[in-house]
Amino acid sequence: MKTSMGGKAVQYVVAYLFMLVALYPIVLMVASSFKTNMEIFTSPLSLPKAFSFETYQKLWEVVPFADFLWNSIFVSLMSVLLITIFSAMAAFYLARFSFKWTAALYFVFLLGLMIPVKLGIVPLFLLMKSLNLLNSLWSLILIYTASGIPVAVFILTGFFRTLPVELEEAARIDGCNNFQVFWRVLLPLIRPALATVVIINFIHAWNDFFFPLIFIQEDTLKTIPVGMMVLFGEYETDWSLLFAGLTLSALPMIGVFLMASKQFMEGLTAGAVK
Structure with missing residues (x-):
């Protein structure tokens, strides 16, 4: 003892x-x-x-921090929303429907895990230019969505395959179609996986510096990681302003993490009870 x-x-x-x-x-x-x-x-x-709070007040006056904050929130939330919707539907199809091309399609998604998206920066730049999406937040949203779907599909497919088929059979006996089975029965049971997908992709989109630097030139459209670079002067840096900006930029990410963590625990409890 x-x-x-x-x-x-x-x-x-x-x-x-x-x-x-x-x-x-x-x-x-x-x-x-x-x-x-x-x-x-x-x-x-x-x-x-x-x-x-003079430093925080000065931060809003020196740089367009409100624009940086809104751009980061909009890009991150839209990317996470699109990734969650499309990857959940794709994972449900791959886990529950067996066709001759299912394995090949799943392998295509796995290729997205093996090939870094930054290797295709030149074709991506030309593609966004041809679509007139340069200097647009939607260029970042599309890139983050495309790069986040493979990981999300890999995670969610494994969770869908662990759910018992008897749940779907009972739902279909009650008159549910495929979408109702997906939306009402299976999706609430994979909330732990959805929380994982949300946390991973939100942090990636929120902290990314590379793609906003390449595709965004207008100051009012920059996200926080790129926008904060204006606080680094050529000869001196106002470190108090920089730390204030970092503190404000960390708050939404911490909030999303706490909310997703709560959903993660609730999903585990609900899955255990059911």
Whole structure:
């Protein structure tokens, strides 16, 4: 009994240490956003002497941060929505319908996991130019959707295959068609997988720097990772403004993660009960 209690104590200590290591950079970022540049350089690890929101107010005046924030939210949410819808329907088809081309189609989706989308930057640029989508947020949405669907299909197909076929048979006896079986019966049971897909793709779209740098030139259409580059001056950098921008940009991502995590736990409970 003593050994088990001692083992649990060690596990708790290790877990709390990992938690402190993970939270320390976030706390340091938030604390630095309330400091002046002089405080950041003289006492980088201490708390600010006075908490003032002047830095955050200045951030909205120096750069069009509201535009950056809205662009990142719009691109990330639209990309996640399209990825979730199309990948869920494709995964349901691959998991529940058996045709001679099903295996080949599934392999095509797996190819998307093997080939980095950045290798096709030149054809993508020419494609977006021919579609008149350069300097448009929809160019980013389409690219993130196309690059996120293979991973989502791979995750969701595995979850669909673990669900018992008897659920579908019972639903069809009650008069449900294929779409109703998909929407009303199976989709609520794969909420853990959907939460995983949402978290992975939202973080990828939110943090991406490469594609907005290539396809977006207008300042008011830039996302946060590219827009924040204007705070890096040629000779000096206002680090307090930079930390304030990083703090605000991290809040939506943390919120989505917390909401998706809650859905993840609820999905596990619902699946266990049913």
